[in-house]
Amino acid sequence: MPExxxxxxxxNDVDRVTEIEAICFPITEAATRQSFEDRITVFPEYFLVAEVEGLVIGFINGCVTNSSVIYDELFYSTEHHIPDGKNVAIFGLDVIPGYRRIGIAARLMKHFIQLAKHTGRKSVILTCKEQLVHYYKSFGYVNNGVSKSTHGGAEWFDMTLVL
Structure with a gap:
């Protein structure tokens, strides 16, 4: 595995992060450059990147909330970020294709979970498509069923990891 x-x-990572998001998600689901710029400005502590030889090859990002599930407005406005909230919501876990299946996404997730624990959060929440439910269960997340989120017109599942 590469270093x-x-x-x-x-x-200054915003353009690369936007590029990776466009590779990893359909246009209807991908966050915009402006959205990433806002997230980086408002909650950079919950936005981690993975890099190899100085090149960003993946990232994980999210905000803090008191909600126990992700609702669509969280994706679109940083106004829903509650700095002293009890939960961390993950918006995306992205790794470019050439670096998949070698543990980079898992390392990003584990770092993010440790960060949430270290900062006193009660749980980490996310939504995922059905084919990824098993993957997130491997980190200890529990599947709470079909989400009310209709982000990008897709069907999502609510997942919760109690810390």
Missing amino acids: VTIRRVQL
């Missing part, structure tokens, strides 16, 4: 560094995002 991978996990670090906090920086504003």
Whole structure:
């Protein structure tokens, strides 16, 4: 496996992060450059990137909320970020195709979970498509069933990891 560094995002990563998001998600689901810029500005502590030889090859990002599930407005406005909230919501876990299936996404997730624990959060929440439910269960997440979120017109499942 290549030498991978996990670090906090920086504003100058915004173009690369946007590019990776466009590779990893359909246009109806992908966050925009402006959305990433806002997230990096408002909650950079919950935005980690993975890089190899100085090139960002993946990331995980989210905000803090008191909600026990992700609702669509969280994706679109940083106004829903509650700095002293009890839960961390994950918006996306992205790794470019050439670096998949070698443990980078898992490392990002484990770092994110440790960060949530270290900052005193009660749980980590996310939504995923049905084919990824098993993957997230491997980290200890529980499937809470079909989500009310209709982000991007897709069917999502609510997942919760109690810390």
